[in-house]
Amino acid sequence: RRSPMAAPLSTAAAGWLSExxxxxxxxxxxxxxxFVESRATEYVDVTNPATQDVVSRIPLTxxxxxxxxxxxxxxxxxxxRNTPVTTRQRIMFKYQELIRANMDKLAENITTEQxxxxxDAWGDVFRGLEVVEHACGMGSLQxxxxxxxxxxxxxxxxxxxxxxxxxxxxxxxxxxxxxxxxFPIAVTCGNTFVLKPSExxxxxxxxxxxxxxxxxxxxxxxxxxxxxxxxxNNICDDEAIKAVSFVGSNTAGxxxxxxxxxxxxxxxxxxxxxxxxxxxxxxxxEATLNALIAAGFGAAGQRCMALSTAVFVxxxxxxxxxxxxxxxxxVVNSGAANDTDLGPVISRQAKDRICKLVQSGIDTGxxxxxxxxxxxxxHFEDGNFIGPTVLAGVKSDMDCYKEEIFGPVLLLMxxxxxxxxxxxVNRNKYGNGASIFTTSGVSARKFQxxxxxxxxxxxxxxxxxxxxFSFTGSKASFAGDxxxxxxxxxxxxxxxxxxxxxxKESSPQxxxxxxxxxx
Ligand code: NAD
Numbered sequence: 001r002r003s004p005m006a007a008p009l010s011t012a013a014a015g016w017l018s019e020x021x022x023x024x025x026x027x028x029x030x031x032x033x034x035f036v037e038s039r040a041t042e043y044v045d046v047t048n049p050a051t052q053d054v055v056s057r058i059p060l061t062x063x064x065x066x067x068x069x070x071x072x073x074x075x076x077x078x079x080x081r082n083t084p085v086t087t088r089q090r091i092m093f094k095y096q097e098l099i100r101a102n103m104d105k106l107a108e109n110i111t112t113e114q115x116x117x118x119x120d121a122w123g124d125v126f127r128g129l130e131v132v133e134h135a136c137g138m139g140s141l142q143x144x145x146x147x148x149x150x151x152x153x154x155x156x157x158x159x160x161x162x163x164x165x166x167x168x169x170x171x172x173x174x175x176x177x178x179x180x181x182x183f184p185i186a187v188t189c190g191n192t193f194v195l196k197p198s199e200x201x202x203x204x205x206x207x208x209x210x211x212x213x214x215x216x217x218x219x220x221x222x223x224x225x226x227x228x229x230x231x232x233n234n235i236c237d238d239e240a241i242k243a244v245s246f247v248g249s250n251t252a253g254x255x256x257x258x259x260x261x262x263x264x265x266x267x268x269x270x271x272x273x274x275x276x277x278x279x280x281x282x283x284x285x286e287a288t289l290n291a292l293i294a295a296g297f298g299a300a301g302q303r304c305m306a307l308s309t310a311v312f313v314x315x316x317x318x319x320x321x322x323x324x325x326x327x328x329x330x331v332v333n334s335g336a337a338n339d340t341d342l343g344p345v346i347s348r349q350a351k352d353r354i355c356k357l358v359q360s361g362i363d364t365g366x367x368x369x370x371x372x373x374x375x376x377x378x379h380f381e382d383g384n385f386i387g388p389t390v391l392a393g394v395k396s397d398m399d400c401y402k403e404e405i406f407g408p409v410l411l412l413m414x415x416x417x418x419x420x421x422x423x424x425v426n427r428n429k430y431g432n433g434a435s436i437f438t439t440s441g442v443s444a445r446k447f448q449x450x451x452x453x454x455x456x457x458x459x460x461x462x463x464x465x466x467x468x469f470s471f472t473g474s475k476a477s478f479a480g481d482x483x484x485x486x487x488x489x490x491x492x493x494x495x496x497x498x499x500x501x502x503x504k505e506s507s508p509q510x511x512x513x514x515x516x517x518x519x
Pocket of ligand 1: 169170171172173174196197198199227228229232233247248249250251252253255270271272273303304404406432471473477
């Protein structure tokens with residue numbers, strides 16, 4: 001699964017990091033095509049979650065620097081919007097080639113800053129790469145519509161035009177894939193962009209920006225600012241920014257949705273999740289067990305499409321021993337080690353929050369059938385590790401069920417029937433994804449029809465759609481009305497304009513003040 005073209009990043013001395021004089025190195029801003037040192041006085045540490053080593057530091061971008069980034073994007077827009085779509089596509093063709101050639105470097109950076117295993121980090125880059133591949137067909141995706149002769153000598157057509165400066169605000173859990181959900185679609189539609197990577201793991205976004213410029217993206221088309229709340233609020237408030245894409249928690253997402261839309265911007269927010277699997281007694285046992293283990297504990301449960309809750313029709317007792325046996329055999333270690341199944345969670349605060357939610361489940365009556373909270377990983381004693389953890393007998397009113405845990409914790413629940421199981425899922429406020437495991441087509445079809453979740457898996461544990469579809473979380477997992485990537489993504493980043501034109505020989509006509517109708 002390694003890229004056949006693996007080669008080092010061609011712009012050697014990582015222009016996005018400050019020179020060695022400062023240790024740890026400082027992550028630069030990208031403004032108008034140049035990686036520049038921030039003049040910020042405050043910095044935030046980027047920490048390796050397996051070791052607590054400080055890898056780099058990000059600046060809290062100053063107000064002037066933020067304005068300079070937006071100005072650079074605004075200036076670049078005038079030329080970029082008139083650049084032929086074929087030229088914009090060609091840059092994406094080159095870009096996908098460069099990403100492929102640097103997959104291993106990108107994955108290494110993700111493992112260092114985010115903690116996930118190298119193989120999983122490789123998948124993080126690959127799923128983003130697929131969006132870049134999709135953007136290579138923008139000429140067709142952005143195509144308008146035409147009806148000739150809607151009235152005598154009159155034709156109507158619609159075109160999709162870029163909006164102007166757009167912005168993206170990213171979470172920590174997919175440092176490559178999520179920036180790539182955003183700016184490749186936006187810029188290939190003819191927009192310019194200001195990206196704010198997660199303050200916890202900005203490296204992959206910086207490397208991807210460096211590659212985008214190497215692919216030929218003109219100066220100012222993509223700009224990067226760093227920081228936390230203040231820079232996010234600046235993005236929401238700035239009059240020049242026309243659209244905001246956000247992925248992250250509900251607290252931040254709903255704040256951003258209301259603040260940016262109050263300023264008249266279009267906003268799409270992908271947010272938190274509690275994804276359920278319903279397991280029917282007729283499910284293929286081996287495939288279901290593998291799916292639950294992989295989707296429950298992969299990426300240490302820090303995927304928005306992780307299956308965190310398994311609802312067993314008839315009860316979980318007959319499944320528990322085998323689930324515990326398989327979960328216990330997973331290797332918890334630094335993501336950089338070859339045989340690791342689970343790396344650390346992102347921070348000490350995240351580990352504390354996860355452990356507290358597990359304890360609250362026990363305190364309110366859940367049975368802990370596998371407890372990974374006390375795990376110590378040799379040579380990585382300071383890492384934020386949690387081993388696979390399984391809570392059984394979980395009820396809908398427990399905090400561990402109501403809150404998103406975002407860690408390697410699988411909750412087991414009981415339902416009396418398929419109808420009962422569907423009701424449990426539908427009562428949950430989130431609607432990112434839900435899966436069913438069954439060999440009955442009739443049950444699967446009922447589930448597909450009745451379930452209230454945006455992304456439905458039938459014997460598929462993490463049904464994240466490829467980029468020709470859209471990422472369609474619903475209910476509290478999404479705010480906005482145009483989803484990420486796919487057709488909706490192109491619609492989000494373009495304004496539709498409808499033109500009605502008349503070309504005919506001039507002939508004397510009487511003026512009519514009545515509403516024009518076509519006869
Ligand atoms: P987060 O909300 O803490 O941070 C996301 C971004 O918002 C960061 O760039 C951060 O700087 C900024 N931010 C955080 N709090 C803010 C505030 N109060 N005001 C303004 N900006 C703020 O999320 P995270 O911990 O980085 O990511 C994990 C969350 O993201 C989980 O809830 C997960 O389910 C969700 N997520 C959802 C999807 C999806 O597609 N639905 C995908 C990935 C992650």
